[in-house]
Amino acid sequence: MPLKLHIAYRPIINNIEEIGHRDLGLRPIHHQKESRTEGHLFISVLAYHLLNAIELQLRQEGDTRRWSTIITVLSTHQRSTVTLTDSLGKIHHIRLSGTPEAAHQDIYHKLNIKQLPRKQISYVATRL
Secondary structure (H helix, E strand, O other): OHHHHHHHHHHHHHHHHHHHHHOOOOOOOOOOOHHHHHHHHHHHHHHHHHHHHHHHHHHHOOOOOOHHHHHHHHOOOOEEEEEEEOOOOEEEEEEEEOOOOHHHHHHHHHOOOOOOOOOOEEEEEEOO
16 A cells, blocks of 8 residues: 555656746755754745645636746836935935836736735835
């Protein structure tokens, strides 16, 4: 029985390992503390489930591209930060999203992501 299980599940495990390595950039765990290993595994499993949910939703919308392709397309939609120091020494950080191109909007639409906020976010910090 164990050999049958191994034969049945090995292709599935290989696929999970390949996705983890290729699409999520996961590497072997070399933490010395158990709590860090558990945290690493938790984030890895969470990322894997999130990736699967996104790919499933895209497939249901007829988009069969791989995760690596989706990330490449979306990586060109950027958010910028401008940092300025005023005459009083206060540091102003201003964040603004770029305008999504048609390819970005297509993916966002398929994932039911409403239009991303173009709102400018400003905050002020003081030098220490």
